[in-house]
Amino acid sequence: MTTTLQALLERLPEEANDVRQNLPAVLEAPNLTVNQRWGVALACAYAARNPALKAAVLQGAQDVVGADTLSDARGAAVMMAQNNVYYGFRHLVERESYAQLRPNLRMSRLGRIASDKVDFELMLLAVSTIGRCGWCVQFHERALRELGATEAQIHDAIRIASAVQGVAVALEL
Numbered sequence: 001m002t003t004t005l006q007a008l009l010e011r012l013p014e015e016a017n018d019v020r021q022n023l024p025a026v027l028e029a030p031n032l033t034v035n036q037r038w039g040v041a042l043a044c045a046y047a048a049r050n051p052a053l054k055a056a057v058l059q060g061a062q063d064v065v066g067a068d069t070l071s072d073a074r075g076a077a078v079m080m081a082q083n084n085v086y087y088g089f090r091h092l093v094e095r096e097s098y099a100q101l102r103p104n105l106r107m108s109r110l111g112r113i114a115s116d117k118v119d120f121e122l123m124l125l126a127v128s129t130i131g132r133c134g135w136c137v138q139f140h141e142r143a144l145r146e147l148g149a150t151e152a153q154i155h156d157a158i159r160i161a162s163a164v165q166g167v168a169v170a171l172e173l
Contacts, residue, residue, distance in 0.1 A: 001027060002063060005056040009167070016170030022163040027060075029156035036119050036153070039069045039076075040160045043123040046077035047130045048168035057164070068114035075109045076123035083107070084131030091135035118147050125154065126161035 001024050009020045029037055038061040045057035061070060086105060090098050113120045121144045128136035144154055 002056065002060040004059045008052055008056045008171075012167070012170045013173050015173065016166070019163055019166035019170050022159075023167050026156070026159045026163045029160060031150065031152040031156045032122070032160075033119075035065050035069045035115060036122055036157070037160065038065045039073045039115065039119050039123050040126045040157045041164055042070065042073035043076040043127050044130055044161045044164040045168075046074065047081065047127045048165055050168040050171050052171060053164070053168050066115075069119065071114045072120050073123055075112075075114075076120060076127055079107060079109050080124055080127040080131055080133075080136065084128055084133035084136055087135040087139075088131065088133035091133065118144065118149050118153075121147060122149070122153065122157040126157045129158055129161045130165050 005023075009023060012020045027037055027041060032040070038057075041057050042054075042061045045054045048054075058070075061073070082105060086103055121140055125137065125140035125144060128140055141154060145151075
């Protein structure tokens with residue numbers, strides 16, 4: 001973990017002691033590769049929308065992953081910011097008539113994945129969990145299992161998302 005991220009965690013109030021300890025622990029998730037851990041963390045930091053957290057996680061990610069993972073983390077955060085709203089609405093309303101309408105929202109980023117398909121799907125799932133889109137969470141979890149990802153990998157990605165989101169909220173206290 002970088003000194004910038006460590007310094008950020010040290011700024012957290014006492015009420016955030018759990019997330020202060022959880023973030024470094026989940027960034028060592030044993031079932032994920034370095035690219036997966038940091039790609040998920042960075043996509044989630046973008047989704048959490050806290051500038052200080054984003055900058056600290058970006059610095060940590062830049063130290064250990066390549067440009068492809070950094071690009072995919074940005075792409076995942078942006079794409080799911082859009083899709084979590086649209087598909088979240090359809091999921092919450094549960095009207096078949098909306099499901100019959102074409103979204104007409106571009107998602108060409110899916111065809112330009114720079115890193116690994118599993119890595120990108122882990123990012124999409126984690127960001128969708130922060131976005132609380134039930135349909136997107138189910139879709140990407142299923143896609144990951146079809147790609148051969150294990151439940152342990154999926155679980156670790158969600159642990160990272162939860163820790164990142166917790167730190168983002170703690171920074172606002």
